[in-house]
Amino acid sequence: MDQFLQQLVNGISLGSIYALIALGYTMVYGIIKLINFAHGDIYMIGAYIGFAVTTYAKLGFVPALIISMVLCAILGIIIEKVAYKPLRNSSRIAVLITAIGMSLLLEYIMMFFVGAGVRSFPKVLSDSLFYISNITIKMQQIYIVITTVVLMVILQFIVNKTKIGKAMRAVSTDKDAAQLMGIKVDNTISFTFAIGSALAGAAGVLVGIYYNSIDPLMGMMPGLKAFVAAVFGGIGNIPGAMIGGLVIGLLETFVSGYGNSMYRDAAVFAFLIIILIIKPSGLLGKNTKEKV
Amino acid sequence: MLEIKNLNVYYGVIHALKNVSLTVNKGEIVTLIGANGAGKTTTLRTLSGLNKATSGEIILEGKSIVNLSASNRVEIGISQVPEGRRIFPQMSVLENLELGAFLRKDKSEIKKDIEHMYELFPILGKRKKQMAGTLSGGEQQMLAMARALMSKPNLLLLDEPSMGLAPLLVREIFDIIKNINMTGTTILLVEQNAKMALSIAHRAYVLETGKIAMSGTGEELAKSDEIQKSYLGGN
Ligand SMILES: Nc1ncnc2c1ncn2[C@@H]1O[C@H](COP(=O)(O)OP(=O)(O)OP(=O)(O)O)[C@@H](O)[C@H]1O
Ligand SMILES: [Mg+2]
Numbered sequence: 001m002d003q004f005l006q007q008l009v010n011g012i013s014l015g016s017i018y019a020l021i022a023l024g025y026t027m028v029y030g031i032i033k034l035i036n037f038a039h040g041d042i043y044m045i046g047a048y049i050g051f052a053v054t055t056y057a058k059l060g061f062v063p064a065l066i067i068s069m070v071l072c073a074i075l076g077i078i079i080e081k082v083a084y085k086p087l088r089n090s091s092r093i094a095v096l097i098t099a100i101g102m103s104l105l106l107e108y109i110m111m112f113f114v115g116a117g118v119r120s121f122p123k124v125l126s127d128s129l130f131y132i133s134n135i136t137i138k139m140q141q142i143y144i145v146i147t148t149v150v151l152m153v154i155l156q157f158i159v160n161k162t163k164i165g166k167a168m169r170a171v172s173t174d175k176d177a178a179q180l181m182g183i184k185v186d187n188t189i190s191f192t193f194a195i196g197s198a199l200a201g202a203a204g205v206l207v208g209i210y211y212n213s214i215d216p217l218m219g220m221m222p223g224l225k226a227f228v229a230a231v232f233g234g235i236g237n238i239p240g241a242m243i244g245g246l247v248i249g250l251l252e253t254f255v256s257g258y259g260n261s262m263y264r265d266a267a268v269f270a271f272l273i274i275i276l277i278i279k280p281s282g283l284l285g286k287n288t289k290e291k292v
Numbered sequence: 293m294l295e296i297k298n299l300n301v302y303y304g305v306i307h308a309l310k311n312v313s314l315t316v317n318k319g320e321i322v323t324l325i326g327a328n329g330a331g332k333t334t335t336l337r338t339l340s341g342l343n344k345a346t347s348g349e350i351i352l353e354g355k356s357i358v359n360l361s362a363s364n365r366v367e368i369g370i371s372q373v374p375e376g377r378r379i380f381p382q383m384s385v386l387e388n389l390e391l392g393a394f395l396r397k398d399k400s401e402i403k404k405d406i407e408h409m410y411e412l413f414p415i416l417g418k419r420k421k422q423m424a425g426t427l428s429g430g431e432q433q434m435l436a437m438a439r440a441l442m443s444k445p446n447l448l449l450l451d452e453p454s455m456g457l458a459p460l461l462v463r464e465i466f467d468i469i470k471n472i473n474m475t476g477t478t479i480l481l482v483e484q485n486a487k488m489a490l491s492i493a494h495r496a497y498v499l500e501t502g503k504i505a506m507s508g509t510g511e512e513l514a515k516s517d518e519i520q521k522s523y524l525g526g527n
Contacts, residue, residue, distance in 0.1 A: 163394070170380055170391055176342050177378035182366035182395035182443065 002134040007257040008250070013141040013210070015249020016148035020203035021226035022233065022241040022248075023155065024076075024196025030172040030236035031192045033092065037099040038079060040223015041106035042197045046072045046204025047214040048114060054124045061124045061209070065147065068205045069198040076197025077190045085186070103219075110216040118215045121208045144206050151202060152242060155195070159238060168192055172236065221265065225252070228272045234285025243283060293318045293478055294339075294447055299348035301331075301338050308334045310502040312348070316447070316480050321473050323481045323489040323510070325523060326499035332482040333375050335499070336449045339480075340372045341365045352447070367395050371445030375452050375482075377436040381425025385416055388424050388435055392442025402442070409438040412468070430461045437468065447478045454485045466492055486523035490514040498523075 021043050028036045049068040053059050059067075083102050087095045126139040159165040170178040171188045179185060207222070208214045229248040233240025248268055255267040275282065294316040301309040309331050316322045324332050337343040339350060341362035350358050357365060371392075380388055389409060393402045410417030413434040419427060424435055433453055440448060450469065454462040466488050473479050483489035490496055493510040498519065506513065513519050 166383075166387065166391055167394070169383065173380050173382060174378055176337075177374060177380065178391075179342060179362035180340060180366065180372050180374060180378075180440075181391045182363045183391075184361070184363045 003257065006135045007253045009135060009137055009141060010257075011250035011253035012246065013138075013144045013249070014253055015246035016144050017203045017207055017210075017245070018222065018226045018229045018248050019242045019245025020148055020151065020199045020206075021222060022229040022245045023152075023238065024200045025227050025230040026233065026235055026238060026241040027168075027192050027196045029230070030238075031168065031189055032084070032088075034084060034095050034099060035227065036084075036196075037096070037223070038083075038102040038106055039196070039200055040219035040226070041103050041110075042072050042076060042079075042219070043200040043204045043207075043222065044214070044216060044219035045075060045106065045110065046201030047208040047218065048110065048204075049201065050205030050208050051119060051121055051214055054122050061143070061205075064124065065202055065205050068201040072201030072204075073194035073198040076193040076200075079197075080190060080193040085189075103223075107216050107219070114216065116216060118213045120212045121214070125209055138210075140210050144210060147202065147206060151199060155199070155238070158195070164188070164191055225265075225268050228268055228275075231272060232275050232282055234282030237282065237284045240282055240284035293353055294480070295349070295351040296335075296339075297349040297351070299335075299338065299350065300346045301334055301343055302346050303334075308502055309338070309345075312499070312502070312504055314497050314504060314507070316478060318478055319473075319476070320494045321469070321479045321481060321492055323483055323493035323496045324499055325483055325486045325489055325496060326505075327522070328484075329501070330499040331502040332499055333451055334502075336372060336374075336451050336480070336482055339365075339449060340370060363395070366443055369444070369446035370449065371440040371443045371447070372449040373433075373436045373440045373451060373453060375455070377432045379424045379427075379432050379435050379439065381423065383424055384421050385424055385427070385435055386420045388439050389416075389442050392439035395443065405442060405444070409441065412441075412471075413438050430457050430465075433457065433461075433465060434468075437465075437472075441472065441477075445477060447480065448472065449480050449482075451482045452484055453481075454483065454488060462488060486519065487514070490519075 021039065024039050025036065028034060028039070046068045049071050050064045053064040053067050079102060083098050084095060087098060125143050128139045129136050159168060167178065167183045167188045168191065170181060170183055171185055175185055225248055226245065229244035230241045232247060233244030251271060252264045252268060255264045296312060296314050299309050299312040312335060324335060326332050334343060338345050341360060345358055349356055352368065352370070357368065380391065386406070389406050393405065396402055415431055416435055416438055419431065424432065427435060437453065453465050453469065457465065462485065469479060469481065470492050481489055481493065490510045490513055496508060496510050496513045497504050498506040498513065506518070
């Protein structure tokens with residue numbers, strides 16, 4: 001029982017991070033039907049920005065989080081404008097290949113500038129532990145979960161209650177109809193990239209602090225897993241990505257905890273295959289029916 | 293108020309509109325009728341800025357608008373009820389109406405106009421919290437019209453508002469269109485239901501494979517032999 005609860009705690013904190021990354025995948029997919037393979041690398045750059053801000057500027061956790069989110073948002077907008085927007089009317093495969101190219105470009109640009117080595121974050125959050133019976137909870141895990149919950153509440157508010165959020169949902173469902181409302185599609189797409197990238201940037205900082213090691217290729221595996229989370233939740237669906245992230249995080253920690261940690265990545269991808277066979281539209285994915 | 297001159301629109305190699313010219317005067321209902329694939333939807337989409345014209349002019353209130361974005365065209369008073377309604381199915385009726393007022397800033401006026409829409413279309417008032425996708429076809433058509441009116445257009449473009457509706461409902465929709473027109477909105481109405489359209493239109497144009505084939509007052513066209521044969525099912 002204790003071990004179960006321990007894995008649950010670890011799984012929720014890992015899952016929160018996957019959920020933050022998965023949100024960006026799902027929002028971008030929702031609006032331009034693109035699997036943005038460079039998304040995991042934005043998360044990586046977010047981690048480096050957090051590293052620079054805490055190490056060189058000696059700022060604390062909250063400023064690092066905010067600066068990383070803002071810079072990643074700008075990076076996301078630039079990537080969309082430079083790489084994807086010119087291909088708005090091209091085939092999806094062309095855009096997908098561009099996204100993979102963009103991913104590699106970001107990885108190796110970073111490698112050029114910061115080297116391939118692993119770096120570690122200074123201690124910006126308390127690493128104290130506390131115990132509830134035999135379960136160990138790290139203070140950092142609490143920060144991760146709180147940060148994630150706060151960001152998700154803000155995101156839900158933006159998407160459901162604000163004008164730009166309504167515009168995002170409108171453009172996601174029907175670009176032409178959205179334009180007939182006077183919505184500027186290009187601006188809305190930029191905004192979506194900004195939000196998704198900011199969340200990835202936040203995840204990067206959290207991971208940097210939690211695992212205390214970052215490197216230019218760190219975005220690949222979490223990126224793929226967050227993508228699985230987004231597919232599991234129903235790609236394009238925001239609450240689905242949140243749930244998907246948690247489920248993947250839990251799956252991974254339980255496989256490592258009860259089975260063998262060598263199998264945890266395999267388990268996630270086996271899970272993807274199972275979803276694609278059983279319910280390709282995902283947990284909350286809709287098979288939209290339209291009345292004629 | 294609206295003047296289209298020698299408009300040409302292509303989809304790749306398909307020449308969908310060939311030198312189309314037409315005029316809509318202030319306060320009129322003008323209808324554009326024609327068979328499937330004639331180019332009616334293309335005309336409205338080009339007016340709203342969703343399709344690009346290869347050549348030709350679109351003049352609204354004396355100003356050329358061909359280079360304006362779709363969003364700017366809504367801003368200067370063009371609104372469209374698109375073919376197939378295109379309401380946002382996963383949003384509530386209320387949210388759909390709010391989106392119709394997307395470019396407006398006058399919050400209290402928007403509220404009043406939403407109430408006004410509930411008077412004009414009582415069924416929408418009863419369904420305001422309901423997801424638009426769960427409305428019946430007729431209700432969706434009313435929502436699409438109300439949503440288009442929320443931008444306070446000077447010129448309303450309607451693309452086959454009677455499509456797929458029962459005859460009784462078609463009559464209701466046409467009555468509403470007449471009312472909207474009487475309160476000062478100029479209307480360009482695209483229809484397959486030529487009989488109904490001609491009965492309420494001041495003037496009409498017939499589009500055949502991308503070209504204007506005929507034009508005249510609603511009455512004139514309704515009486516013409518050719519129209520009788522091709523569009524009204526008479527002999
Ligand atoms: N997206 C598109 N790509 C290629 N061709 C198109 C496209 N949209 C329309 N067309 C072609 O342009 C022509 C005009 O189509 P349009 O939709 O304007 O006709 P319509 O008069 O509205 O017909 P309907 O009464 O069936 O709605 C048709 O030949 C059609 O096949
Ligand atoms: Mg049409």
